[in-house]
Each structure stands twice: as C-alpha cells, then as structure tokens.
Amino acid sequence: MIQFHFHPSPNPLKIALYLEETGLPYELVPVDTRKGEQHSEAFKAINPNAKTPAMLDGETRVFDSNAMLLYLAEKTGRFVPQDTPAARAEMYSWLMFVASGIGPYCGQAVHFKHFAPEPKAYAVNRYDFEAWRHWTIVNDHLATRAWMLGDEYTFVDMAVWGWARVVPFVLGGDAWEKLPHVKRLLDEINARPAAQRAEALKTRFQFKAEVDEDARKVLFPQNARLVDAGG
Template identity: 75%
Template sequence: MIQFYYHPSPNPAKIALFLEETGLPYELIPVDTRKGEQHDPAFLKINPNAKTPAMVDGDAIVFDSNAMLLYLAEKTGQFLPSGDLKSRGDMYSWLMFVATGIGPYSGQAVHFKHFAPEPKDYAVTRYNYEAWRHWSIINDRLANSPYMLGNEYTLVDMAVWGWARAVPFILGENAWEKLPNVKRLLDEINTRPAAQRAEALKTQHTYKTEMDADARKAMFPQIAH
C-alpha cells in the first residue's frame, strides 16, 4: 500500500486527487509543517527537500508532486493523454509549466504578501506580476479547450486544480474576474466525487494554523535567524 505524506496545501492536493480518482489504496500520513514535522529525520530520509508531499510505494520513494503525478500515471496507465508523442510533448510541457512557473511564483507571491517582514514592496510587485502572468497563460490555454490538453481530463488538470483552489489567496479576491477559464475548470473538477474526497482529507487530522514564532522558524528559517 502507498504511504502518502500529506499536508492540506496545493501540492499534496494534486496527489490526493489522483489517488482518489484511481482508487489506489493508500495510507494517509499527516505532516504538520507549522510544527516542523517536515524536518524530522525519518521524513528527511523520504524527502531530503523537507517538503510535502512525498510517498513510499514498496521499494519506490517519490517526492516532488509533479514527479509523483507522473509516477502514478505510469503505474496505473490512467490520466495520461492518448495519442502520439506530440500529445506527450504537450503533457510534459504544461506539467513542467505548472511545476516551474505556477507553483513557485504563486508560492512566492503568497509568502511576500502574507508572511514576509518589511520592507517587501519590490518582492511583492515582482512575484505578484509573475504569478498573474503565469495564471493568465493558463487562462488563455483554457479559452481554446475544455482541459489543459484538449478534450481529455488528465494529470495536468489535476496539477492546475491543486493551485487553482488557492487563487483568491494568491492573487486577491477579485482574481476570478480576470481568470474565468481557470475558474470554469476549477468548478468542474470540484464537482467530481474524487475531488470532494480529496478535499475532505484535510478534516482527518488537526493541523496547526497559527503562524507563530515556532511556525515561522519551521517554515521560514531565514527569517527566524
């Protein structure tokens, strides 16, 4: 059985959705990042980057949410694009766009808007601009097709969904006015029973919500020091 190391944040959500869509059996192992559990030696043996999610599948250890999506898709043969190598090229391109663009810039925008100490005007401006730029590219892509790779619901849509759930927190409460196609995809995926089960996972464990001095030390050691 897969051991799934989980926290209720965007990257683990992608994996939760894939697991629930496929029905693969798994054991949920909570990792409370504001308590610093991602730095526990046992977890670092699984993910030396001290980030969630991660998983152990028999002898295989996989970390990074996008690597996990690819691993699970290859394991199950599900939610991969059908067709030729061109279709796989589209998949790799857009999945890596989420991995190297949407995730990092959205994460940094959140950090500097909500958690970083002053002065931070330049950083907020830069990362907010880049987050908007990346999300606008996704929105434009979805203007031409129902899903990221055309007419098929795939792992790329799951990757987008994980972060799209947080768009108002990333970009502001009025963000959906400028990203209607992203909102359409989010709403559609949210109606899927697997997505509802994935969302419900966060209720199975109580996670620390306070961003106190101990949480800042665990999550942002450069500030604490």
C-alpha cells in the same frame, strides 16, 4: 500499499486527487508543516528536500509532487493523454509549466504578500506580476479547450487544480473576474466526487492553523540568519 505523506496544501492535494480518482489504495500519513514535522529525519529519508508531499510505494520513494504525478500516471496508465509524441510533448510542457512557474511563483507571491517582514514592496510587485502572468497564460489556453490537454481530463488538470484552489489568496479577491476559464476548470473539478474526497482529507487530522512565532521558525528558517547578523 502506497504510503502518502500529506499536508492540506496545494502540492499534496494534487496527489490526493489523483489517488482518489484512480482508487489506488493508500495509507495517509499526516505531516504538520507548521509544527516542523517535515524536518524530521524520518521524513527527510523519503524527501530530502523536507517539503510535502512525499510517497513510498513499497520500497520505492518518490518526492516532488509533479514527479509523483508522473510516477502514478505511468504506474496506472490512468488520466493520461494519447501515446503520441505530440500529446506527450503537450503533457510534459504543461506539467513543467506548473512545476517551474505556477507553483514557485504563487508560493513566493503568498509568502511576500502575507508572511514576509517589511520592506517587501519590490518582492510583492515581482511575484504578484509573475503569478498573474502565469495564470493569464493558463486562462488564455483554456479559452479554446475544455481541459489543459484538449478534450480529456488528465493528471495535468489535477496539477493545475491544486493551485487553482487558492488563486484568490494568491492574487486577490477579484482574480476570478479576470480568470473565468481557470474558474470554470476549478468548478468542474470541484464537482467531481474524487475532488470532494481529496478536500475532505484535511478533516481527518488536526493540523496547526496559526502561523505563530514557532511556526515561522520552521517555515522560514532563513530569517534566523537575519537575527544572527543583527538584522
């Protein structure tokens, strides 16, 4: 059985959605990142990057959420596009767009807007601009098709959904006025029973909600260098 190491944040929820959509049996293992559980030796043996999610499928480990989606898609053959060079090229391109664009830039935008100490005006401007740019590309793409890869719902839509859920927190309260096609995609996936089950997973465990000083130490260990340097 798959052992799925989970925290209720965008990247793990992509995997939760895929597992729920396919009905694959799995064991859910909570990882409370604000308590630093991702830095345990046991977790890093699965994901040396010390980031959620991570997965064990028997003796096979998989880490990075996008690698996990590809692995599961190849394992099940579910929610994948047609097996043609053109369709696979679109699949890989948009999945990597989420992996290298949407995820990192949204994550940095959230960090600098909501958690980073001052001064941060330059960083906020850079990552807010890039997050908006990436989501506008997705919005324009969805203006002419039902789903990311055309007429069929695939795991690439699940990858987008993980981050689309938090767009207002990333970009601000007016985001949906400017990104109506992304909002349509989000609403359509949210209406699926599998998405509702994936969202409900967070209620099965009590995760630390506040970002207090202890949480900051484990989430932002780079700040220790500033203290050590007298900054």
